[in-house]
Amino acid sequence: xxxxxxxxxxxxxxxxxxxxxxxxxxxxxxxxxxxxxxxxxxxxxxxxxxxxxxxxxxxxxxxxxxxxxxxxxxxxxxxxxxxxxxxxxxxxxxxxxxxxxxxxxxxxxxxxxxxxxxxxxxxxxxxxxxxxxxxxxxxxxxxxxxxxxxxxxxxxxxxxxxxxxxxxxxxxxxxxxxxxxxxxxxxxxxxxxxxxxxxxxxxxxxxxxxxxxxxxxxxxxxxxxxxxxxxxxxxxxxxxxxxxxxxxxxxxxxxxxxxxxxxxxxxxxxxxxxxxxxxxxxxxxxxxxxxxxxxxxxxxxxxxxxxxxxxxxxx
Amino acid sequence: xxxxxxxxxxxxxxxxxxxxxxxxxxxxxxxxxxxxxxxxxxxxxxxxxxxxxxxxxxxxxxxxxxxxxxxxxxxxxxxxxxxxxxxxxxxxxxxxxxxxxxxxxxxxxxxxxxxxxxxxxxxxxxxxxxxxxxxxxxxxxxxxxxxxxxxxxxxxxxxxxxxxxxxxxxxxxxxxxxxxxxxxxxxxxxxxxxxxxxxxxxxxxxxxxxxxxxxxxxxxxxxxxxxxxxxxxxxxxxxxxxxxxxxxxxxxxxxxxxxxxxxxxxxxxxxxxxxxxxxxxxxxxxxxxxxxxxxxxxxxxxxxxxxxxxxxxxx
Numbered sequence: 090x091x092x093x094x095x096x097x098x099x100x101x102x103x104x105x106x107x108x109x110x111x112x113x114x115x116x117x118x119x120x121x122x123x124x125x126x127x128x129x130x131x132x133x134x135x136x137x138x139x140x141x142x143x144x145x146x147x148x149x150x151x152x153x154x155x156x157x158x159x160x161x162x163x164x165x166x167x168x169x170x171x172x173x174x175x176x177x178x179x180x181x182x183x184x185x186x187x188x189x190x191x192x193x194x195x196x197x198x199x200x201x202x203x204x205x206x207x208x209x210x211x212x213x214x215x216x217x218x219x220x221x222x223x224x225x226x227x228x229x230x231x232x233x234x235x236x237x238x239x240x241x242x243x244x245x246x247x248x249x250x251x252x253x254x255x256x257x258x259x260x261x262x263x264x265x266x267x268x269x270x271x272x273x274x275x276x277x278x279x280x281x282x283x284x285x286x287x288x289x290x291x292x293x294x295x296x297x298x299x300x301x302x303x304x305x306x307x308x309x310x311x312x313x314x315x316x317x318x319x320x321x322x323x324x325x326x327x328x329x330x331x332x333x334x335x336x337x338x339x340x341x342x343x344x345x346x347x348x349x350x351x352x353x354x355x356x357x358x359x360x361x362x363x364x365x366x367x368x369x370x371x372x373x374x375x376x377x378x379x380x381x382x383x384x385x386x387x388x389x390x391x392x393x394x395x396x397x398x399x400x401x402x403x404x
Numbered sequence: 405x406x407x408x409x410x411x412x413x414x415x416x417x418x419x420x421x422x423x424x425x426x427x428x429x430x431x432x433x434x435x436x437x438x439x440x441x442x443x444x445x446x447x448x449x450x451x452x453x454x455x456x457x458x459x460x461x462x463x464x465x466x467x468x469x470x471x472x473x474x475x476x477x478x479x480x481x482x483x484x485x486x487x488x489x490x491x492x493x494x495x496x497x498x499x500x501x502x503x504x505x506x507x508x509x510x511x512x513x514x515x516x517x518x519x520x521x522x523x524x525x526x527x528x529x530x531x532x533x534x535x536x537x538x539x540x541x542x543x544x545x546x547x548x549x550x551x552x553x554x555x556x557x558x559x560x561x562x563x564x565x566x567x568x569x570x571x572x573x574x575x576x577x578x579x580x581x582x583x584x585x586x587x588x589x590x591x592x593x594x595x596x597x598x599x600x601x602x603x604x605x606x607x608x609x610x611x612x613x614x615x616x617x618x619x620x621x622x623x624x625x626x627x628x629x630x631x632x633x634x635x636x637x638x639x640x641x642x643x644x645x646x647x648x649x650x651x652x653x654x655x656x657x658x659x660x661x662x663x664x665x666x667x668x669x670x671x672x673x674x675x676x677x678x679x680x681x682x683x684x685x686x687x688x689x690x691x692x693x694x695x696x697x698x699x700x701x702x703x704x705x706x707x708x709x710x711x712x713x714x715x716x717x718x719x
Binding site: 177208209210212213214215216217243258259260261262264265268269272273274302303304305306307308309310311312314315316318319320335338339341342343345346 | 492523524525527528529530531532558573574575576577579580583584587588589617618619620621622623624625626627629630631633634635650653654656657658660661
């Protein structure tokens with residue numbers, strides 16, 4: 090029934106981002122429109138029985154996904170500790186090579202493919218990504234050479250030349266913010282629940298100083314504690330300074346390698362707005378894109394390359 | 405009995421370093437020789453009942469310390485959360501002013517005095533120390549202007565001009581090493597029990613790189629994880645790299661403020677030898693002194709200023 094398959098609202102595939110702690114699925118139409126969406130906390134670390142196939146089929150049934158519909162997956166599901174390993178593609182890595190190295194899950198009637206991550210096998214600055222390559226696929230349509238900043242628990246800075254990832258750097262910024270707030274003596278000073286805003290003066294001042302001198306980070310962490318003891322600095326201000334120190338140090342260090350003043354920011358929510366403000370302080374011209382939309386776009390682009398509609402019609 | 409009091413082996417005072425997690429006491433002779441020594445884990449955080457006087461008297465009885473013997477204490481016992489607050493002396497802080505601001509514990513028959521810490525009340529780089537001022541007193545006899553490096557959980561760099569502390573900076577290096585090894589994704593890569601040695605090649609190479617470019621710290625942390633995944637880097641090598649990143653970033657950042665190439669290193673054990681090797685890489689001429697000996701010397705100097713032997717004889 091080609092007419093139904095080609096209808097813009099007919100399900101074309103299921104796209105999934107299956108990470109360490111979260112699992113997100115979308116039922117996508119042929120043009121990439123999300124028809125259904127599901128979120129769950131059944132990330133890798135919450136599946137001790139490793140029953141990936143059963144979890145996936147349960148989700149697909151909840152979505153009323155037709156039984157023959159193919160599924161494309163990105164994220165840690167393709168890691169060695171995941172469902173089926175999709176070995177890393179090495180830099181310089183064309184996103185087309187990433188697509189060609191997707192791994193089909195064996196032993197299933199349904200066509201389920203997992204996208205590989207990218208590895209930078211340099212001896213001095215080894216690095217890996219899984220999931221971000223799919224977001225890069227989702228923004229590669231912007232064209233040209235891009236410096237991409239992807240904030241999160243483990244923020245990535247990426248040099249993308251057309252469709253080729255030439256190099257990247259991971260910063261633990263999000264994880265450091267959490268661990269400094271909860272597990273060091275700074276926990277007595279900051280408010281771990283603080284929602285620092287991008288117009289916060291302490292955040293901006295600290296960011297600006299650290300962008301100029303990112304090596305100040307280690308010398309300034311303890312001032313957060315001392316300012317509380319000596320000047321009664323509030324927990325919100327303390328959190329703003331900590332956020333400014335970490336984001337400023339990241340941007341200051343990253344800008345030594347990624348020098349283009351045009352930065353594509355793959356952000357979301359409040360964290361995205363903090364990075365947007367900080368990058369502006371660094372003199373960058375920022376193109377913000379929505380992190381969730383670009384992963385969906387990337388998965389749709391992958392699905393379109395695997396299952397061209399012509400192919401589906403002839404099947 | 406002046407002859408007994410003046411005997412070099414007669415007890416002159418008890419000196420105590422009473423910190424957050426530990427409590428160390430020495431029975432000192434008039435010339436500062438330790439006649440007895442006790443260590444305990446009854447630091448501040450382990451005394452929920454705040455029964456400081458009772459704990460001290462128990463220890464003194466264990467040492468057979470005469471009932472009239474005075475006691476001098478440094479460390480967190482003088483903090484607001486401690487036994488009796490000894491308010492901070494502000495920078496520029498003469499060590500003589502520190503001595504003059506010791507606080508006598510009220511309501512005791514025994515003469516017990518607690519030394520104050522030092523505060524740097526700057527708006528931009530506030531900082532505090534408690535305990536290190538006593539170590540500085542112990543090395544002030546070296547004379548002249550000194551740049552002092554005091555490694556530990558919270559490492560201090562201090563500018564000491566004669567007997568005046570003109571400025572200082574706290575680095576969380578020891579705490580960061582512990583929290584990165586145990587509470588971040590690096591815990592999958594490092595060996596928290598590794599005993600990195602000062603001739604370890606990965607430690608020295610990483611230190612040298614970070615001393616030159618301390619802002620690389622945030623960009624390099626994740627390489628520890630990636631090198632394990634991609635190159636099978638051993639946990640010991642990973643720990644050596646983490647140690648090199650943190651100590652190198654500290655020294656690289658500290659050297660921007662503390663430029664003298666002569667550094668007095670108040671160290672102990674393996675950590676002291678790591679700093680000694682790292683400071684040599686930074687081109688510093690290092691004078692190592694033993695951390696425990698200098699705190700004892702500082703407490704003895706304080707006691708000698710409070711209780712001159714002439715005074716004791718006339719009492």
